Each structure stands twice: as structure tokens, then as C-alpha cells.
Amino acid sequence: MESEGALNNQREQTAICFKAFMLKNSTKSNLNLYDHLARLLTKVMDERPENVVDVIEDMSREVKQGLLQDKQSTLRDMPLAPAAQLLAEQQRLLFSRRGGDDGDQEEELVETPLPNVSELGFFLEQAGVGLGREEMLKVFLALKQLVDSQPLVRCRLWGKILGIEGNYLVAECEYREGEEEEEGNEETVEDEERDGEPRDDDEEADVVEVIDTLPRSTFKPPPVVPKEDNRTGVNKFTYFVCREPGLPWVRLPTVTPTQITAARHIRKFFTGRLDAPIISYPPFPGNEANYLRAQIARISAGTQVSPLGFYQFAEEEGEEEEEGARDSFEENPDFEGIPVPEMAESLSTWVHHVQHILQQGRCVWVNLADKPEDDFEEEADEEEKEEEPDEPEPEVGPPLLTPLSEDAETTNTPPWSAKMSSTLISQFAIAVLRSNLWPGAYTYASGKKFENIYIGWGLKFAGEGYIPTVPLMPQREYPSGPEITEALDPGLGEEQALKAALEEQKAAQEETEGLGEDEEEEEEEDD
Amino acid sequence: MDSNTLYYSLDLVSGSGLTLSSEQKAALQTSLVILKRNNKFNRILFWGKILGIKGDYFIAQGVSEDEMTDKKSLYSFNCVDWHLLPPATEAMLAEVSAAAKGRFVGDPSHEYEHTEIRRQGEGDEAVEEEIMIKVKEEKRLASTVHTIDKEVSVVPRGAFIKSPHGLVQTNRSFEGLSSLEAGKLSCFLHFTEPQKLKKKSILEMADLNPSIDFLDPLSEDIPKGSWSLQFERGSTVCVIRSMLWLGLTFFHVPMTPQHGYIYMGDGLKNLDLPFML
Numbered sequence: 001m002e003s004e005g006a007l008n009n010q011r012e013q014t015a016i017c018f019k020a021f022m023l024k025n026s027t028k029s030n031l032n033l034y035d036h037l038a039r040l041l042t043k044v045m046d047e048r049p050e051n052v053v054d055v056i057e058d059m060s061r062e063v064k065q066g067l068l069q070d071k072q073s074t075l076r077d078m079p080l081a082p083a084a085q086l087l088a089e090q091q092r093l094l095f096s097r098r099g100g101d102d103g104d105q106e107e108e109l110v111e112t113p114l115p116n117v118s119e120l121g122f123f124l125e126q127a128g129v130g131l132g133r134e135e136m137l138k139v140f141l142a143l144k145q146l147v148d149s150q151p152l153v154r155c156r157l158w159g160k161i162l163g164i165e166g167n168y169l170v171a172e173c174e175y176r177e178g179e180e181e182e183e184g185n186e187e188t189v190e191d192e193e194r195d196g197e198p199r200d201d202d203e204e205a206d207v208v209e210v211i212d213t214l215p216r217s218t219f220k221p222p223p224v225v226p227k228e229d230n231r232t233g234v235n236k237f238t239y240f241v242c243r244e245p246g247l248p249w250v251r252l253p254t255v256t257p258t259q260i261t262a263a264r265h266i267r268k269f270f271t272g273r274l275d276a277p278i279i280s281y282p283p284f285p286g287n288e289a290n291y292l293r294a295q296i297a298r299i300s301a302g303t304q305v306s307p308l309g310f311y312q313f314a315e316e317e318g319e320e321e322e323e324g325a326r327d328s329f330e331e332n333p334d335f336e337g338i339p340v341p342e343m344a345e346s347l348s349t350w351v352h353h354v355q356h357i358l359q360q361g362r363c364v365w366v367n368l369a370d371k372p373e374d375d376f377e378e379e380a381d382e383e384e385k386e387e388e389p390d391e392p393e394p395e396v397g398p399p400l401l402t403p404l405s406e407d408a409e410t411t412n413t414p415p416w417s418a419k420m421s422s423t424l425i426s427q428f429a430i431a432v433l434r435s436n437l438w439p440g441a442y443t444y445a446s447g448k449k450f451e452n453i454y455i456g457w458g459l460k461f462a463g464e465g466y467i468p469t470v471p472l473m474p475q476r477e478y479p480s481g482p483e484i485t486e487a488l489d490p491g492l493g494e495e496q497a498l499k500a501a502l503e504e505q506k507a508a509q510e511e512t513e514g515l516g517e518d519e520e521e522e523e524e525e526d527d
Numbered sequence: 528m529d530s531n532t533l534y535y536s537l538d539l540v541s542g543s544g545l546t547l548s549s550e551q552k553a554a555l556q557t558s559l560v561i562l563k564r565n566n567k568f569n570r571i572l573f574w575g576k577i578l579g580i581k582g583d584y585f586i587a588q589g590v591s592e593d594e595m596t597d598k599k600s601l602y603s604f605n606c607v608d609w610h611l612l613p614p615a616t617e618a619m620l621a622e623v624s625a626a627a628k629g630r631f632v633g634d635p636s637h638e639y640e641h642t643e644i645r646r647q648g649e650g651d652e653a654v655e656e657e658i659m660i661k662v663k664e665e666k667r668l669a670s671t672v673h674t675i676d677k678e679v680s681v682v683p684r685g686a687f688i689k690s691p692h693g694l695v696q697t698n699r700s701f702e703g704l705s706s707l708e709a710g711k712l713s714c715f716l717h718f719t720e721p722q723k724l725k726k727k728s729i730l731e732m733a734d735l736n737p738s739i740d741f742l743d744p745l746s747e748d749i750p751k752g753s754w755s756l757q758f759e760r761g762s763t764v765c766v767i768r769s770m771l772w773l774g775l776t777f778f779h780v781p782m783t784p785q786h787g788y789i790y791m792g793d794g795l796k797n798l799d800l801p802f803m804l
Contacts, residue, residue: 049699054699055699055700058699058700059700062700084706084758084761084762084763087761087762088761088762091761125546125548125549126548126549126550127548128545128546128547128548128551129544129545129546130541130544130546131541131542131544132537132538132539132541132542132546133538134538134760135538135541135542135760160544162542162543162544162755162768163755164752164755164770164804165755165757166757167542167757244761267799267802267803268802268803268804269770269803269804412629413580413629413630414580417580417581419582421548421550422548422550423605424550425550434578436580436630439792439793440544455543455544455545456544457773459803462799463629464628465798465799466799466802468802
């Protein structure tokens with residue numbers, strides 16, 4: 001009994017010693033093991049994690065770090081990143097309602113230019129495309145903000161273009177008649193009228209002056225194709241972009257044919273900043289806003305489709321012999337809707353409803369060889385100043401409302417893929433069309449409703465690979481002529497022969513002169 | 528991305544444009560669970576979708592012990608019936624890169640053909656043989672999935688740890704990157720065998736923690752700019768998109784352990800990348 005008691009005593013004493021040892025504060029961190037273990041075990045008791053023995057070291061480190069952070073919390077502030085805060089505040093404005101008097105009027109309007117984006121979001125989700133429900137709602141509110149701030153008659157969500165640093169949300173709008181504002185200073189490429197007369201002879205004559213001027217370049221850039229007017233062809237709609245829903249909408253400039261032709265030759269990602277320069281070969285005339293607008297135009301022309309019969313041509317039978325393609329259409333009030341399985345099966349039930357862009361970069365071909373119809377209209381027909389032999393052939397594209405089955409196949413891939421959204425519940429499925437030429441362009445149709453959208457990088461499918469355009473050959477600096485062409489120096493024999501010939505000539509000349517003088521003397525003597 | 532978190536994670540990556548329809552999500556919910564049990568996987572991931580001309584492939588991956596090497600890929604057309612993909616070998620990769628060009632067709636038994644004229648023998652005795660290489664689309668699918676994982680799979684730094692035995696496992700103490708760290712590409716790592724790690728100088732290695740930093744960071748990829756890092760949804764989600772394989776999207780919610788990546792695209796590498804930056 002006593003030995004047990006003594007043993008217990010001894011154990012107790014060792015325990016007390018050890019506890020004292022554990023309570024000793026560390027010289028470096030002023031913590032002691034006893035308190036640390038107590039805190040750690042309390043934490044394990046509270047949290048009871050799985051397989052705690054595997055993570056006990058991490059927990060121990062966290063407890064130690066937790067102590068340090070407590071002491072510094074009065075000094076360190078952990079604010080939300082300022083960019084995030086700004087965005088959140090701007091997006092909060094989306095959710096605020098406007099003043100009372102405006103609200104009543106809007107409810108009375110029968111036709112609102114706002115599309116039903118929630119419905120669009122639902123259908124797109126069935127198709128497997130979309131931005132997520134909450135994001136679509138924010139986009140909806142942002143579109144409402146756009147419609148409230150600009151006088152628009154129609155507004156549609158065109159889609160989203162992804163970029164490296166930021167993305168663009170694009171809305172396609174049409175202004176009300178007469179409400180359109182003038183663009184200011186948007187022209188980056190000036191339209192110059194150039195005479196077709198070749199002026200080579202005059203130039204060379206000018207060069208021969210007392211002071212040697214530098215040779216003038218004989219390069220004449222090809223004539224600039226004039227851009228299409230607003231509300232026609234490529235510029236039929238106005239586009240607004242914004243980076244995130246809630247940020248202000250920026251209007252994109254109208255697009256010129258040179259920009260479209262240049263965009264066809266380059267392949268660049270978007271950065272997300274509208275004023276970023278596009279560094280490429282062939283040089284793109286404009287900055288990212290112009291490039292974006294050109295790509296939007298190309299994508300719209302290539303992928304905006306509708307079910308056959310939804311649109312029909314306006315019933316003006318008077319002018320059937322127009323030069324250009326018919327470019328206006330209206331909704332068909334008698335459209336009944338094509339059954340969904342049929343739409344998913346055959347491509348001829350879909351038609352393009354945006355005009356095709358010609359090689360020139362416009363929808364309506366313009367003959368550049370025509371003289372501008374100014375004052376010399378009378379002379380132009382009579383005099384032939386043009387030295388170009390052939391008149392350029394007019395470019396023709398497929399007319400409006402052509403079915404998709406006529407689309408050309410490139411690089412062995414069919415240009416479109418169609419399918420139904422669901423095979424399990426096919427009564428209520430929708431038909432989904434996906435473009436293989438412009439990855440990211442989707443269209444859905446269900447009964448009388450259809451919609452197009454583009455969500456992607458804004459690039460065409462390249463097939464095998466992109467081969468960049470090779471720069472042009474460097475131009476000849478000087479027009480070749482006898483002054484600069486090299487000739488062989490004459491050898492010794494030739495020089496002597498030439499000298500002998502010259503002496504003979506001189507001698508012959510002196511003889512004839514001498515004879516002439518004798519004749520004159522004789523004449524004088526006669527008188 | 529992990530199948531447990533599929534339903535809310537899909538919303539986070541849908542900024543890229545592609546998402547799943549509600550029917551497909553519902554089908555995945557049931558079939559992935561069954562798949563996990565049948566094949567005795569530790570975790571099952573929905574890897575993504577490869578778009579073909581006639582049909583789309585849905586790909587899932589099951590992970591057993593080691594997160595990096597023990598992966599099996601499966602494909603399906605309707606998210607219900609899954610088929611195992613053959614593991615990708617060097618020979619298969621070489622065959623596929625020679626023969627398969629253009630978009631995926633959507634039919635796993637479709638054969639791509641490629642004829643090569645090889646010379647055998649030397650000098651005058653050279654014999655020209657026409658060798659036809661045929662590759663089935665299934666193999667192309669397997670090698671594409673393998674290549675994408677090898678080149679552009681992304682994880683945040685600290686999410687996985689390497690045990691002293693060499694096993695790569697999820698780090699249960701990972702609490703997420705801070706908002707500041709999530710804005711830097713160097714905090715995200717490639718989830719494959721490291722290529723450049725051994726070439727680092729000792730000075731650089733001194734700052735690294737060998738249990739966490741056993742992978743290559745994204746910031747060292749050539750060409751620079753082949754990754755796009757953005758904050759979406761009001762700066763609550765960090766989304767990284769690859770420019771090399773268009774369609775790969777990685778998301779991470781800072782200060783939480785939620786992360787994942789998904790590939791939704793046509794399965795073609797963007798070889799024009801240097802021209803496009």
C-alpha cells in the first residue's frame with residue numbers, strides 16, 4: 001500500500017515537473033507548449049475532423065498562426081479589392097428602379113424594344129449554351145439600362161466576345177428614325193479621289209531639274225472602297241458593347257470595307273480594351289474597336305439565320321429589276337412554325353437573313369472604275385482617260401433568304417451541325433443549330449420562336465492552319481534608265497579605235513570648213 | 528471538376544459560353560454516382576465535352592489513389608452510358624498526330640486515314656513503301672484528353688500535396704488562395720509531371736515548399752500570354768482560360784477551397800497562337 005502510494009507520489013511529482021517544464025515560456029516566441037497543446041486539443045475537440053492524426057501538424061501550425069493574426073488585426077485591414085467594389089456599386093445601380101412618372105409610361109408602351117432575355121436564357125440553356133442564370137439576368141438589366149438611355153426601336157442581345165484581359169458584351173440595336181447621332185471624327189482612312197490618268201511622263205520630266213531631287217515614288221495605292229451608309233448593308237444596325245453588365249455601354253463605330261478585307265487576313269485575339277492597337281500584317285486600319293466591329297459584321301453575315309418562312313420579302317412588285325439584291329424583308333404574319341424534328345434534320349428549313357458580304361467588303365457592289373459623277377460627267381463618257389483594259393466584273397453574292405443547304409463546305413467540314421436539344425423528351429425539345437465555320441455561333445428554334453447568339457472568341461475556324469500574309473516585295477527605288485544602268489568600261493583596243501575614228505571625223509570636218517571658207521572668199525571677190 | 532460540386536461550379540465556368548442543359552445535368556447526377564461505385568473510384572470528375580460534327584462526347588474521369596497518375600477516362604454520348612477509353616500510350620499519340628486532322632466527327636468507330644511514303648533501305652536499293660496509318664476516333668479521343676490534361680490542366684498552389692512516398696493527394700488543409708494571390712498566374716500550377724522544375728536554380732528552389740511546389744507554375748509558359756486570367760461575377764470568381772486549347776476554363780473562388788477545370792470545345796490545339804497574341 002505504501003509502495004503504491006510512494007509510486008503514485010513519484011509519478012505525480014514527475015508529472016508536476018513535466019508540467020512545469022511545459023509551462024516554461026519559449027525564449028523566441030513567448031509561447032509555451034502546455035498552452036499550445038491545450039489550445040490545439042480544444043480545437044480538435046470542437047471540430048472533430050476526420051483522420052485528425054494525418055492533419056494534426058497543419059492544425060498545430062494554424063493555431064500558432066491564429067495567435068499572431070489576432071495581435072495584428074487592429075493594424076491590418078483586409079478590404080475587398082477596389083476594382084471589385086467599384087463593379088459591385090455599378091451593378092447595384094442596375095437593380096434600382098427609375099422615378100415614378102417614367103415607370104407609368106413605360107408600362108403603357110405596347111412594344112418595348114427590350115427582348116425577353118429570361119426566355120432567351122432558358123432556351124439557350126436547353127441548347128447547352130449560355131452564361132449562367134444570374135449572369136443572364138444581369139445582362140437583361142444592363143440591356144434595359146441601354147434601352148432607357150438611347151432612343152432605340154429595336155434592341156437584341158447579339159452575344160459575348162471573349163478576350164484576353166476582358167470580355168465584350170455586344171448588343172445589336174436599331175435607332176428610331178431620325179434619331180441617329182452623327183459620328184464625330186471616326187474616319188481613320190480618308191477617302192481620296194484619285195485621277196486615273198497615268199502621270200508617268202510628267203513626273204519624269206519634273207525630275208530633271210537643276211537640283212537633284214529624290215526620285216518620286218510611283219506607288220499609287222488602290223482606290224478606297226467607299227463605306228456603306230448607315231442603315232444599309234453592313235451598317236444596318238448599330239452595336240453597343242460593354243465589359244460587364246452595369247458598366248456604361250460604348251457605341252462602336254461603323255465599319256468600312258477596307259476594315260472588313262483587312263480583318264479577313266488577320267487572326268488576332270481581342271484584349272478587352274477598345275483602344276488597343278492592332279499590330280498585324282496586313283496593317284489593320286483602326287484599333288480594336290474597329291476590329292471588333294468588323295468581326296461582328298462578318299459573324300452576323302455568316303451566321304444569323306432564321307427558320308424558313310419567318311421572314312418574307314416586302315410585297316413591292318413594281319421593281320423587280322433592281323441591280324442589287326433585295327435587302328429588306330419583313331416578318332411573315334402567317335408563319336406557322338416548322339416542326340422541330342424537321343428543323344433538326346434538314347438544313348433547308350433555315351435561311352440567312354443578313355446580307356452576305358462580298359469580296360469587296362460591302363453588301364452592295366460598287367464599281368470603282370466608274371468616274372465620280374461630278375462636273376466632268378459629260379467629258380468622262382467621251383474621253384478615254386482610263387488605260388485599264390477590262391471593266392471589273394461585278395461581284396455577286398448569294399441573295400438574301402437563301403437556305404443553309406446552299407452554304408459552301410470548307411476544309412472538309414460541313415458548315416453547320418443541327419440537332420435536337422433532347423432525345424428523351426422530344427415533344428418539347430428545341431432544334432439547335434451550331435456553326436462550324438464560326439465556332440460559338442448558335443441558333444435555336446422552337447415553334448414560332450427563334451434566336452441567334454454568338455458566344456466565342458470572335459475568330460473563324462481556320463482549318464489546317466493560319467498562314468500569315470507575306471509582305472510585298474520591296475519596290476524598286478529608281479526607275480531604271482541609262483544614267484544608273486551599269487555598262488562595261490571599254491577596253492584599251494576599243495578606246496584607241498574610237499580615238500582614231502574621232503580624229504578622222506575631225507579631219508574631215510576641218511576640210512569641209514576649209515572649203516566653206518574658200519567659197520566665201522571667192523564670193524566676196526566676185527562682188 | 529468534381530462531380531460533387533458540378534451543379535454550382537458549372538455556373539462559374541459558363542462565362543465561356545458553353546454549359547450543360549438541365550437534362551444533361553440531371554443525367555450526370557445519377558450516372559456519375561453509379562460509375563463511381565462500379566469502378567471503385569475515389570473521386571469522379573466531369574472532365575468536359577468535345578464537340579464533334581455529328582455528335583458530342585461527354586468525358587468523365589475517375590481517380591483512384593494517386594491524383595495525377597491513376598486516372599481513367601470514360602466517354603458517353605448521352606451522359607448515361609459510359610465507355611472506357613483506352614489509356615494513351617506514346618505510340619498512340621504519335622499515330623494520332625500523324626493521321627487525325629480536322630474536327631472530330633462524333634462517331635467513335637470513324638477511321639482517319641493517312642498514307643505515308645516511307646523509304647527503306649539505302650541508296651540505290653531504296654524501296655518506297657506506302658504505309659497507310661489508320662486511327663480510330665476513339666484513340667484520337669483518348670490521346671486528345673491525355674494531351675489536354677498534360678498541357679493545360681490547372682490547379683491552385685497548395686491544393687495538392689505530394690506525400691513522401693510520392694503519392695499526390697488533395698490537401699485537406701487547403702483553404703483557398705487569397706484575392707491577391709488569385710490574381711497572379713504564378714500561384715497556379717500545371718497538374719502534370721513537371722518539366723521545368725529541375726532546371727531551376729537553387730536560389731529559386733529555396734523559396735519553394737517541396738510538398739506543395741512539385742509542379743510547374745503557369746507563369747513560366749511560353750509564349751507569355753497564352754493564359755487569360757480574369758475575375759468574373761463581380762470579382763468573386765477567378766477564371767483562367769487557356770489560349771492554347773480554346774475551351775479550357777479553370778475557376779477558383781478565392782478564400783474557399785473550390786476549384787476545378789473543364790474543357791468544352793472542339794478538341795483542336797490552337798497552333799496559330801503566336802500569331803494571335
